[in-house]
Amino acid sequence: MKLSGSEIIIKTLADLNVEVIFGYPGGAVLPIYDAIFKQNRIRHVLVRHEQAAVHMAEGYARSTGKVGVILVTSGPGATNAVTGLTDALMDSIPLLCLTGQVPTHLIGTDAFQEADTIGITASCTKHNYLVKDINDLESTIAEGFYVARSGRPGPVVIDLPKDVQNAVSNYKEIKVKSMISYKPAKKAKISNVKQAVDILLKSKKPIIYSGGGVINSGVKASNILTKLVNYLNIPITQTLMGLGAVSAKNKKFLGMLGMHGTYEANMAMHDCDVMLCVGARFDDRITGNLKYFSPNSKKIHIDIDPSSINKNVKVDIPLIGDCYYVLDMLFKELKQNKSKLNSKSIDKWWNKINKWKKKDCLSFKDSKETIKPQKALKVLNDALKGKDAFITTEVGQHQMWAAQYLDFYKPNRWMTSGGLGTMGYGFPAAIGVQIAHPKKPVICVAGEASFLMNMQELSSLRQLNIPVKIFILNNEYMGMVRQWQEFFHGGRYAESYTDSLPDFISLANSFGIKGIRVTDPKELNKSIKEMLDHKGPVLMDVCVAKMENVFPMIPAGAAHNEMKLSDKDDKETQTAEGLALL
Amino acid sequence: MLTDINTHTFSVIVDNKSGVLARVVGMFSARGYNIESLTVAEVDEDRNLSRVTVMVTGTTMVIEQIKAQLERIVPVRKVVDLTNEGAFVNRELLLVKVKAKGERRVESLRVADIFRARVIDSSSQSFVFELTGSADKLDAFIKLMQPLGLVEVSRTGAVAILRGEKALLAK
Numbered sequence: 001m002k003l004s005g006s007e008i009i010i011k012t013l014a015d016l017n018v019e020v021i022f023g024y025p026g027g028a029v030l031p032i033y034d035a036i037f038k039q040n041r042i043r044h045v046l047v048r049h050e051q052a053a054v055h056m057a058e059g060y061a062r063s064t065g066k067v068g069v070i071l072v073t074s075g076p077g078a079t080n081a082v083t084g085l086t087d088a089l090m091d092s093i094p095l096l097c098l099t100g101q102v103p104t105h106l107i108g109t110d111a112f113q114e115a116d117t118i119g120i121t122a123s124c125t126k127h128n129y130l131v132k133d134i135n136d137l138e139s140t141i142a143e144g145f146y147v148a149r150s151g152r153p154g155p156v157v158i159d160l161p162k163d164v165q166n167a168v169s170n171y172k173e174i175k176v177k178s179m180i181s182y183k184p185a186k187k188a189k190i191s192n193v194k195q196a197v198d199i200l201l202k203s204k205k206p207i208i209y210s211g212g213g214v215i216n217s218g219v220k221a222s223n224i225l226t227k228l229v230n231y232l233n234i235p236i237t238q239t240l241m242g243l244g245a246v247s248a249k250n251k252k253f254l255g256m257l258g259m260h261g262t263y264e265a266n267m268a269m270h271d272c273d274v275m276l277c278v279g280a281r282f283d284d285r286i287t288g289n290l291k292y293f294s295p296n297s298k299k300i301h302i303d304i305d306p307s308s309i310n311k312n313v314k315v316d317i318p319l320i321g322d323c324y325y326v327l328d329m330l331f332k333e334l335k336q337n338k339s340k341l342n343s344k345s346i347d348k349w350w351n352k353i354n355k356w357k358k359k360d361c362l363s364f365k366d367s368k369e370t371i372k373p374q375k376a377l378k379v380l381n382d383a384l385k386g387k388d389a390f391i392t393t394e395v396g397q398h399q400m401w402a403a404q405y406l407d408f409y410k411p412n413r414w415m416t417s418g419g420l421g422t423m424g425y426g427f428p429a430a431i432g433v434q435i436a437h438p439k440k441p442v443i444c445v446a447g448e449a450s451f452l453m454n455m456q457e458l459s460s461l462r463q464l465n466i467p468v469k470i471f472i473l474n475n476e477y478m479g480m481v482r483q484w485q486e487f488f489h490g491g492r493y494a495e496s497y498t499d500s501l502p503d504f505i506s507l508a509n510s511f512g513i514k515g516i517r518v519t520d521p522k523e524l525n526k527s528i529k530e531m532l533d534h535k536g537p538v539l540m541d542v543c544v545a546k547m548e549n550v551f552p553m554i555p556a557g558a559a560h561n562e563m564k565l566s567d568k569d570d571k572e573t574q575t576a577e578g579l580a581l582l
Numbered sequence: 583m584l585t586d587i588n589t590h591t592f593s594v595i596v597d598n599k600s601g602v603l604a605r606v607v608g609m610f611s612a613r614g615y616n617i618e619s620l621t622v623a624e625v626d627e628d629r630n631l632s633r634v635t636v637m638v639t640g641t642t643m644v645i646e647q648i649k650a651q652l653e654r655i656v657p658v659r660k661v662v663d664l665t666n667e668g669a670f671v672n673r674e675l676l677l678v679k680v681k682a683k684g685e686r687r688v689e690s691l692r693v694a695d696i697f698r699a700r701v702i703d704s705s706s707q708s709f710v711f712e713l714t715g716s717a718d719k720l721d722a723f724i725k726l727m728q729p730l731g732l733v734e735v736s737r738t739g740a741v742a743i744l745r746g747e748k749a750l751l752a753k
């Protein structure tokens with residue numbers, strides 16, 4: 001069967017079970033759009049900006065575990081996608097991004113809408129390909145797909161010159177030939193697993209610290225991690241990326257750790273004698289000052305990416321492999337081992353932790369006059385109980401509060417830009433999530449400033465008419481920036497006031513979308529219910545206290561046991577060393 | 583010690599495709615690692631493989647990171663830290679142009695002879711010498727040629743190979 005390159009591209013994607021492409025047309029991808037027009041196996045979702053297409057694909061991928069697929073034109077289409085690709089690289093999200101390219105004979109001539117897409121995206125993709133021969137299309141797309149989702153997942157770009165799209169050839173059945181150069185490990189060395197178990201069982205103050213690797217490894221990994229935690233009766237804390245792997249309901253879960261983590265989680269990390277890190281990477285927002293990070297613990301590190309081992313923190317036992325497989329090995333070894341954890345020591349450890357918990361570090365001073373952002377999220381959390389909701393966020397204070405005050409009971413329910421911290425991520429990501437889960441509640445917890453960064457997607461949302469809820473915690477400030485200026489720059493609020501905001505209700509209405517505003521704490525319950533009960537999309541403007549700060553906070557340069565717990569806590573927030581850090 | 587700074591020589595076998603070298607070099611600059619020298623050439627036409635030899639300095643932790651980061655690059659097939667692997671030999675190639683007359687011209691020939699450098703071009707006013715060897719030897723040669731009329735240097739980075747019968751890739 002003779003097909004054009006474009007038809008081959010679309011057929012290959014369909015044969016790889018791709019259901020949806022997020023994209024935006026342009027000259028260099030018109031033949032592919034033509035091929036999309038002529039078929040009905042793959043759905044196309046039209047965005048209003050290519051960055052949003054990538055974030056939508058990320059939302060789709062993170063909530064399903066599948067590869068998110070994007071199609072953009074050459075030049076500006078490709079460069080607009082770069083932020084999204086970088087975001088996906090940092091958070092290990094599987095994406096396949098197809099970019100149009102000028103015809104092969106024009107490459108290098110500064111042709112109209114030519115950009116060096118391969119060069120530009122080399123450092124923000126896991127891998128990229130330029131296809132110069134129509135006969136390489138199927139195998140390259142299939143390989144790119146495999147690379148994106150295997151090992152440590154990540155974004156892959158395939159650059160497609162227009163003449164290749166227009167050429168004609170036979171369709172070849174796709175098969176991913178086993179790659180010689182790229183073979184991610186699944187299982188860890190058994191000798192290391194045995195050593196890890198020995199260390200773990202001898203511990204008196206163990207803790208598990210898990211991250212996004214568990215989510216990426218699939219539901220099976222979250223299940224076995226939960227079993228392990230329950231079996232050992234030891235505390236677990238999860239990173240911003242890892243929330244939901246072990247349910248918030250689980251009594252062993254101490255809350256999130258890190259810069260805005262809970263007191264008990266950070267204190268336990270500091271004090272533990274054995275740390276089992278599962279699919280997390282000792283990021284600086286987690287460790288605080290490396291010099292003082294968990295000084296007296298032996299560290300066991302499960303990671304699929306060998307380069308994560310000893311990158312920031314020297315560990316004692318590396319277990320390189322997929323979280324599910326390694327946890328499974330670990331659990332089997334644990335059960336076979338004759339020795340058990342000393343339950344007296346573990347009880348003592350829990351007593352200590354329970355004392356830290358008594359600080360009630362997430363308590364805040366509520367108000368009758370203004371809506372506290374924390375309160376708004378608590379009410380939202382209660383309203384979502386039992387509804388299996390999916391949450392995305394933008395970046396800033398609201399993101400940290402959402403992580404602190406919302407409960408996640410399952411993996412893949414929480415999508416936030418962790419590594420790159422991309423404002424503008426949350427809203428399009430929510431659209432991607434809703435595409436994948438049409439019947440589930442999907443809420444984007446947003447800040448007003450972040451929302452402005454991709455608000456053109458209101459148009460996409462209207463066109464799709466899907467019931468995404470945008471929950472803006474509107475403090476009229478780039479709150480996180482303002483908080484740092486308050487703490488570290490003498491309260492000089494340089495350019496962090498979000499001036500000239502639109503009337504969000506009129507804005508929503510102008511797109512034919514329902515808008516709700518709430519300013520009175522007494523109305524909060526009712527308004528949130530109204531939002532959730534509405535069948536279509538809603539933009540909700542929650543006018544919250546403007547000067548609220550996120551606590552607890554580990555000041556930059558400080559250690560885990562040096563948290564600042566409230567505005568009244570007079571702990572130094574500014575150290576000379578800290579100022580130089582971020 | 584973990585904080586000691588050492589120089590390591592890596593052999594990196596990569597698929598010989600466009601863009602691969604850019605990815606390898608880009609990784610070093612993006613992560614702030616120092617490259618002392620780097621050479622690359624195709625070494626196996628049938629299997630379409632190139633070999634990169636790269637010399638880097640860093641602490642043990644950094645050297646381990648470099649190895650892991652190289653292995654992460656999708657078209658990289660094999661990475662061997664020759665310095666850790668065992669004894670290996672390495673060579674650089676140097677071309678030096680010396681412009682001199684009279685006594686200095688004779689002296690430059692004498693030095694070249696001691697170093698076993700070859701004359702590969704000569705005119706009434708100049709010589710081009712070719713010398714292979716370790717970086718140290720090449721440095722010493724350049725130093726001696728400097729006062730004798732050295733006007734131009736061209737040299738490669740190191741290429742290296744393990745001693746003994748062991749091969750990096752099975753044939």
Ligand SMILES: Cc1ncc(C[n+]2csc(CCOP(=O)(O)OP(=O)(O)O)c2C)c(N)n1
Nearest residue numbers: 396397398423447448449450477478479480
């Ligand atoms: C694209 C981008 N630019 C700048 C920043 C730096 N930044 C981090 S948080 C923040 C303010 C966010 O304000 P808003 O969305 O209103 O959230 P809030 O902190 O007020 O809850 C800024 C500017 C960023 N993270 N991303």
Ligand SMILES: [Mg+2]
Nearest residue numbers: 447448477479
């Ligand atoms: Mg704000």
